[in-house]
Amino acid sequence: MKAITFHGVGDVRAERVPDPKVVDPTDVVLRITTGAICGSDLHQYHGRGGxxxxxxxxMGHEFMGMVEAAGPEVREVRVGDRVVAPFSISCGRCEWCLRKLPTQCSTTGRAVFGGRFGKVFPGGQAERIRVPFADYLCEKVPADMSxxxxxxxxxxxxxxxxCAENGSIRPGDTVAVFGAGPVGLLAMQSAQLFGPARVFAVDRVGYRLALAEEFGAEPMNLDRGDPAAELRALTGGRGPDVVLECVGHEVPFTQAIEAVRAGGTxxxxxVYVEPSMGFPAREAFFKDLSLKMGICNARNYMRPLLPLVRNGKLxxxxxxxxxxxxxxxPRGYAIFxxxxxxxxxxxxxx
Ligand SMILES: [Zn+2]
Ligand SMILES: [Zn+2]
Incomplete structure (x- = not known):
């Protein structure tokens, strides 16, 4: 089959690779109908993070498709079903999966499709993919959803x-979203479900800020200066109630802490690729802020969010x-x- 393979920093290629097969009795093989390039693929593309x-x-961990083959122990999905799977690979049975932390799965060693940690599974920028633990990972997609x-x-x-849920947004809150890339834009859409009075979108890419505006956010171009100072100025000196950080670098993380109001979240x-970074501990301490961070346990959200998409709320x-x-x-990687x-x-x- 055809697949996108990694050959070094900045070098991905469309190549022929062997077709995946059912290996374990709980596997399925999907014929992929759509895949995508993720911001975290760019970390691999650049060799960031060690x-x-x-x-x-x-490569790739964003994909969906049709079940083409299923192992003998697969019960919940069948050949012909249209399904989507999360980016991380988890068994559904270990202590961490049972604690609803499937990204911490000890059976797979926190594996991600097309990733480099834990057990290695080929990715979804391909014509086909092997999905292990299919009953747990595959979510069926209704026929009327694209x-x-x-x-x-x-x-x-x-x-x-x-990200929005972890921000504990309350009706009437002011929210600032750092980063208007794909995740930031979808965090803005999601934030709107919690009833904020205002949402600010902080980025420096004009066309992305324009889409943020269509999602009801007030654009704030980073080129105008310190976003924390600007956000305080725009909120009567107090700062936003909630700041959603969707970039994954020290600078926006620090600015998020500087921007948020006292007692805010x-x-x-x-995705932080550096093992450590500066943390404005004194400011965070004296502000009594709440901080929530981490890799998304996407499997927990797929089923509850599906109807929100199907009904046009997202x-x-x-x-x-x-x-x-x-x-x-390869051109897609370059332009993205x-x-x-x-x-x-x-x-x-x-
Ligand atoms: Zn991703
Ligand atoms: Zn597990």
Missing amino acids: TLVETGAV DEDALFLGDILSTGYA VSSVG TPARIVTHTIGLDEA DRKEDRAIKVMLKP
Whole structure:
């Protein structure tokens, strides 16, 4: 089959690789109908975060498709079902999965499709993929939902929603979202479900801020100066009640803590690739703030969020800017990485 493989920093290629097969009796093999390139794929693309994925490894953890083959112990899904899976691979049975922390699964060693930690499983930027623990991981998609609407349940929509939920937004609150990339934009959509009076979108990419505005956010261009000072100025000197950090770098994380009001909440879902960074501990301490951060346990959100998408309360497909063939994925990585051609979300059609 055809797949996108890693060959070194900045070098991904469309190549022929062996077709996946059912290995364990709880596996399925999907024929992928839609995949996507994620911001965290760019970390691998740049070799950030220490270990590189192996040369020739199949990339990607955002995908959905049709069950083409199922192992003898698969009960919940059958051949022909249309399903979406989360980005992380978990067994559904270990202590961590039972604690509703499937990203911490000890059976797979916190594995991610196409990732480099824990057990290695080929990714979903391909024509087919092996999905282990299929009964736990696969969520059936109703026939009336498009791939574009369903796909993001497996990662970026669940991540954006979890970020907003962890912010404990109350009706009438002021919320600031740092980062207007795919996750930040979906965090803004999700934040609106909690009834904030105002949502600010903080970024420096004009076309992304324009979409944030369509999602009801007030754009704040970072080029105007210190966003924490600006946010305080715009909120009568107090700062937003909730800050959602969707970038994953020291600077926006620090600015989020500086911006939030006393007793407010900072919720962070940006993927931090550096092992440590500066933390404004004194400011956080004297502000009595709440901090929630971490990798999203997307499996927990897929089923509850599905009806919100199906009924138009969340419209994740609006962030899609490019739909290209799998062969063109190397170009997709390049434009997404450089924010060229107004790229926000690049979808891949095998
Ligand atoms: Zn992702
Ligand atoms: Zn587990």
